[in-house]
Amino acid sequence: MVGFFSIAPVAVVYLQRLHLRQFRNYAEQWVEFVAPKTILVGDNAQGKSNLLEAVELLATLRSHRTSRDGDLVRSAQDCAQITGWIDRAAGPLELSLSLRRVGRRTLVRSGETLRRQLDGLGSLNAVEFSSLDLDLVRGGPEQRRRWLDGLVMQLEPIYAHLLRQYERVLRQRNALLRDWAKQRRQGQALSDRAAELAIWDAQLAATGTRLIRRRARAIARLAPLASRWHGAISGRVETLTLTYAPNVAIAPDVWQLPALEEARAIEATLLAQIRDQAEIEQYQGTSLVGPHRDEVTLAVDDAPAKQYGSQGQQRTLVLALKLAELCAIEAVVGEPPLLLLDDVLAELDLARQNQLLGAIADRFQTIVTTTHLGAFDARWLDSAQVLTVRSGEIVA
Amino acid sequence: MLYAAQRRRCAVYTRPLARLIEQLQRLPGIGPKSAQRLALYLLNRPEAEIQTLAQALLDAKQQVGHCQVCYHLSAEPVCEVCSNPNRDQQTICVVADSRDLIAIERTREYRGRYHVLGGVISPMDGIGPESLTIQPLVQRVHREKTHEVILAIGPSIEGETTTLYLSQLLKPFTKVTRIAFGLPVGGELEYADEVTLAKALEGRREVE
Numbered sequence A: 001m002v003g004f005f006s007i008a009p010v011a012v013v014y015l016q017r018l019h020l021r022q023f024r025n026y027a028e029q030w031v032e033f034v035a036p037k038t039i040l041v042g043d044n045a046q047g048k049s050n051l052l053e054a055v056e057l058l059a060t061l062r063s064h065r066t067s068r069d070g071d072l073v074r075s076a077q078d079c080a081q082i083t084g085w086i087d088r089a090a091g092p093l094e095l096s097l098s099l100r101r102v103g104r105r106t107l108v109r110s111g112e113t114l115r116r117q118l119d120g121l122g123s124l125n126a127v128e129f130s131s132l133d134l135d136l137v138r139g140g141p142e143q144r145r146r147w148l149d150g151l152v153m154q155l156e157p158i159y160a161h162l163l164r165q166y167e168r169v170l171r172q173r174n175a176l177l178r179d180w181a182k183q184r185r186q187g188q189a190l191s192d193r194a195a196e197l198a199i200w201d202a203q204l205a206a207t208g209t210r211l212i213r214r215r216a217r218a219i220a221r222l223a224p225l226a227s228r229w230h231g232a233i234s235g236r237v238e239t240l241t242l243t244y245a246p247n248v249a250i251a252p253d254v255w256q257l258p259a260l261e262e263a264r265a266i267e268a269t270l271l272a273q274i275r276d277q278a279e280i281e282q283y284q285g286t287s288l289v290g291p292h293r294d295e296v297t298l299a300v301d302d303a304p305a306k307q308y309g310s311q312g313q314q315r316t317l318v319l320a321l322k323l324a325e326l327c328a329i330e331a332v333v334g335e336p337p338l339l340l341l342d343d344v345l346a347e348l349d350l351a352r353q354n355q356l357l358g359a360i361a362d363r364f365q366t367i368v369t370t371t372h373l374g375a376f377d378a379r380w381l382d383s384a385q386v387l388t389v390r391s392g393e394i395v396a
Numbered sequence B: 001m002l003y004a005a006q007r008r009r010c011a012v013y014t015r016p017l018a019r020l021i022e023q024l025q026r027l028p029g030i031g032p033k034s035a036q037r038l039a040l041y042l043l044n045r046p047e048a049e050i051q052t053l054a055q056a057l058l059d060a061k062q063q064v065g066h067c068q069v070c071y072h073l074s075a076e077p078v079c080e081v082c083s084n085p086n087r088d089q090q091t092i093c094v095v096a097d098s099r100d101l102i103a104i105e106r107t108r109e110y111r112g113r114y115h116v117l118g119g120v121i122s123p124m125d126g127i128g129p130e131s132l133t134i135q136p137l138v139q140r141v142h143r144e145k146t147h148e149v150i151l152a153i154g155p156s157i158e159g160e161t162t163t164l165y166l167s168q169l170l171k172p173f174t175k176v177t178r179i180a181f182g183l184p185v186g187g188e189l190e191y192a193d194e195v196t197l198a199k200a201l202e203g204r205r206e207v208e
C-alpha cells in the first residue's frame, strides 16, 4: 500500500479513453484522458456531470442520480452505450455497457458478453464525491447504508450478489407476513404458516449474516482512515468516530472469534432476535429485524454528526470519508481508484481545497467538474487536462 | 406504443391473419417479428399439414394431464416412469417441474422415481406449500415406505427455501438428501463466504 500521506511518484491513467453514444445529452462523444487530472469546465446543465455519471456506471453499474435506465438514454433514442478503455496491472480491457429505454442492460468485457453482469464489477474502481454526499451526514440511515453497500461492492464484488439474495429473501418474507396480517385483519381462518415462516427466518438469518460480516469488515478498515483524514483536514482538533451499528445487537467478543464461529454466532443472534420480534412482525406484517435496518453512526468528539457544526464542518467530514474510501479501495484492490469530483471543489474553502488537492496529488486519476477555472490552484491547472463541455459536446 | 403498433398491423393484415399473428405472439419467446414470420410460413403450407398441427395441439391439450402418482405430465393416469417395474420404488427424486425431470432423465444416471412439485415456494407470487404437491408427497412417502428422498430443486432463494421446508417435513420419516450445486457466483473460493463454502463442502460427492 502507498503510505498514508506520501505521494506516489508515478501517476497512472487507468481510464484512458471513453466513448459515449446516445447517453444523456451526448449524441456521440470520444474522450481521451491524457493526464492524471482532467477538469471538465462549462456552464450548468451542459453535460459535465453526465460524463462523470458514465464513468460511475462503468465502475459500479449504478448511478447515484437515478435507478431507471430509461433516464440515461438520450431523448427519442432507444439505447445508450458507454464504452471505456481501461489499463490496469492485470492488463488492458474494454468495458462496454448498453442501457435500454425498454429491456435489459448488456455488459461486454473485452468482447465477451457477461451472462452475470455483477461479474463485471471491479473492472474499474471509482469514488464519487458530489454535493449530494452531504446527505451522508444529514440524511437518514438508508443513505448511509446505500453508501456503505456501494463501498463494500467495490472492496468485495461478490457482495453485490449477496445483497441481492438478502433483498430477495426480505421481499419474500415481507410478502408472507403481509399476507398473514391481512388474513388476520379480515378475520379469516388463519392458515398455519408457521413452518413456512420458520424457513424464511432461517434464510433471512443466513443471508443477513453475510451482509453484516462484510459491512463490519469494511467499516473496520474505513474507520481509522476516516479519523486520520478528518484529523488532518480539521487540524487535529476534533475526532471523528465512524461506527457500524447493526440492527441486531452483537456481543463485542463475537468479532474476536475465528471466521466460521463468528458467522455462526451472528446467525444465531439474528435468529434469536427474529424470534423475539415474531409477534410484532406478524401483527405489523413486515420484517423488523435484519441488516436492512442497519445504521452507520458518525460522531465528532462523541456528538452525533447530524447536529454537529456548520455546513463547512459537515463538508470536512464527508471529505474525510471520501478520502478514506479512496485509501481503503486502494489498499484492498491494490490499485488506486478513480476520483470523481462533481462540482464540490468550489464549495470547499481554500484550506480544504488544498488539503484535498494535496491528498490527491498524482496518486489518483481524478476527473473534476467546475463552472469556472478561477477556483483552481495554478500548479493544478498547469498539470491538468482541461476540457470544455457545451450542450452535450466537448468543444475544446 | 403497443396499441399503436397493433392498430398499424390491423390496417396492413387482413383480419384472420392479424388474429393468427396475435395468438402466436402470446407464446413465450416469440416477438412480433417472429410471430409474423411464423404466420406467413404457416399460410403457405398445405391445408392437411395445418390440420395435423391443429389436431396435435388439441390432442395434447385434451389428453395430457398429470400422473396420479408423481404429477409428471402424462397421457395415461400413471406415467411411464411410475409404471416401469424396473425402476427403484424406494427412491423418490423431487423436482420443481416436469422440465427438470426430463433433464435428469436425459443423464440416464437415475433409476428411481420422481415427484413433481409444480413450482417452488414464493409468497410474492402467492405460492405457499399448499399450492404445491407437497401433501401428496408426504402421503406417498408414508404409503410407499420410501428409503430415500433426493431433493433436486434449483439453488435460487425460492428453491433453497423449498428444499429446506421439505427436508424439515420429511426428515422424521425417511432419509433426505439433496443434490450438490456449485458455489453460487463468481466461483472464486477466496471470495466465497465461509458459510457458503462450508455448505458446498458438506454437499460434496466422492470423485469417481
Ligand SMILES: [Zn+2]
Pocket (backbone or CB within 6 Å): B067, B068, B069, B070, B071, B072, B078, B079, B080, B081, B082, B083
Ligand atoms: Zn408418475
